[in-house]
Amino acid sequence: MEKLEQIFSFINEKSEQYEQKNESTYLEGVLLTLEDVLDEKIDWTFKDASKEDIRKAIQLAILKGMRKSSQPNHQMTPDTLGLLVGYFVEQFMEEKLKDGPVSILDPAVGTGNLLLTVMNMLDGKTFSTGIEVDEMLIRLAADTAELTQQPLMLYHQDALQKMLVDPVDVVVSDLPVGYYPNEDVAVDYELCALEGMSYAHHLFIEQSINYSKEGAFLFFLVPVNLFESEQSKELHKYLKKNAWIQAVIQLPDGLFANKTLEKSILILQKQSKVHRAPREVLLAKVPSMSNKQALAAFFEKVRIWKDNK
Numbered sequence: 001m002e003k004l005e006q007i008f009s010f011i012n013e014k015s016e017q018y019e020q021k022n023e024s025t026y027l028e029g030v031l032l033t034l035e036d037v038l039d040e041k042i043d044w045t046f047k048d049a050s051k052e053d054i055r056k057a058i059q060l061a062i063l064k065g066m067r068k069s070s071q072p073n074h075q076m077t078p079d080t081l082g083l084l085v086g087y088f089v090e091q092f093m094e095e096k097l098k099d100g101p102v103s104i105l106d107p108a109v110g111t112g113n114l115l116l117t118v119m120n121m122l123d124g125k126t127f128s129t130g131i132e133v134d135e136m137l138i139r140l141a142a143d144t145a146e147l148t149q150q151p152l153m154l155y156h157q158d159a160l161q162k163m164l165v166d167p168v169d170v171v172v173s174d175l176p177v178g179y180y181p182n183e184d185v186a187v188d189y190e191l192c193a194l195e196g197m198s199y200a201h202h203l204f205i206e207q208s209i210n211y212s213k214e215g216a217f218l219f220f221l222v223p224v225n226l227f228e229s230e231q232s233k234e235l236h237k238y239l240k241k242n243a244w245i246q247a248v249i250q251l252p253d254g255l256f257a258n259k260t261l262e263k264s265i266l267i268l269q270k271q272s273k274v275h276r277a278p279r280e281v282l283l284a285k286v287p288s289m290s291n292k293q294a295l296a297a298f299f300e301k302v303r304i305w306k307d308n309k
C-alpha cells in the first residue's frame, strides 16, 4: 500500500470507531482522531511521510465525512483548484520569493486544504494566517497544519470584522458566495450594497485588499458570473480604484458537478506607486487536465503573457 493509502486507512479506521460508538459523526471522528494523534494518545507511525501524503490522506477522510453529513458551508477546495492556484502563486511571486519567505492570508480558510496545498508547493518559503468562522473546520485546519509542520496562524472569527493580521504579500481564498447577514458590519465597506444585503464575496475582496501590502497579489476563486451580477458595477468601480486585474482564468469544463457552483480564478494586484498595471489582462481557459498537449499550450500562453506583462 502507498503511504497515502496507509495514512488514510489509519484515520478512516479510527474515525469509524468513533462513529460506531455513536459518540460522533464520521467527520467529528476524523477531528478526534487527529487530536488523539497530536496528543500522543495513539501512535502515529508515519513520521517519515511527506507533507503532501499527510495532507491528501486527511483531505480524503474529510471529504468522506463531508459527504456523509452534508452541511452547506462544509466545502473543501479540491486539489485540482489548489494546485492551479499554487501554480499561479509560484509564477506571480517568483521574483519576490528570491528575497525570502512571503506571508499569505486566507480569510476563508475552511479545512485549510487550499492554503496548505499552496504552502506545501512552496514549502519553507511561506508563513500564513487563516481565518474561519466554523469551529470544526478551523480545528481540522489547525491539526492538518500541525501534522504537516506548516507555519499557519489561525483565528476563529468573522473575517469581515477587524482582524489581528499585518498586511500580507499574498492572499489566496476560495470565497464564500452569497449574502452577508451582518449589515452593521457591511456598512463600513465601500462595497456595501446600496439597497438590500451585500454580497459576502465582494466584501471579502475589499477586506483582503485592506489587509494586503501595496503591490501584493491576490488569488481568488470566484463565481463565474462575478462581473455580471446586479452589484457588479460597484465592484468594477472599486477595483479600478484599488487594484489591477491581472488575470481571469476559466476552469476546465466538467470540473463542477453543478453549473451554478462554477468558479473562475481572479488574480489581482493591489495598486502601488512602484508597480504598474499589466499591459493586458490575461484571459485564458484551463483545458481538460487529461489533455497534456493542450495543458502544455496553456502554460506556454501564461509564460509568454508573463514575459510581456
Ligand code: SAM
Pocket: 073, 074, 075, 076, 077, 078, 107, 108, 109, 110, 111, 112, 113, 114, 115, 131, 132, 133, 134, 137, 157, 158, 159, 160, 173, 174, 175, 176, 200
Ligand atoms: N478553501 C477552503 C478549504 O480548502 O477547505 C474552503 C473554503 S469554503 C469555499 C468558504 C469558507 O468560508 C467556509 O469554510 C465558510 O465557513 C467560511 N466563511 C463564510 N463566511 C465567513 C466569514 N464571514 N468569516 C470567515 N469565514 C467565513
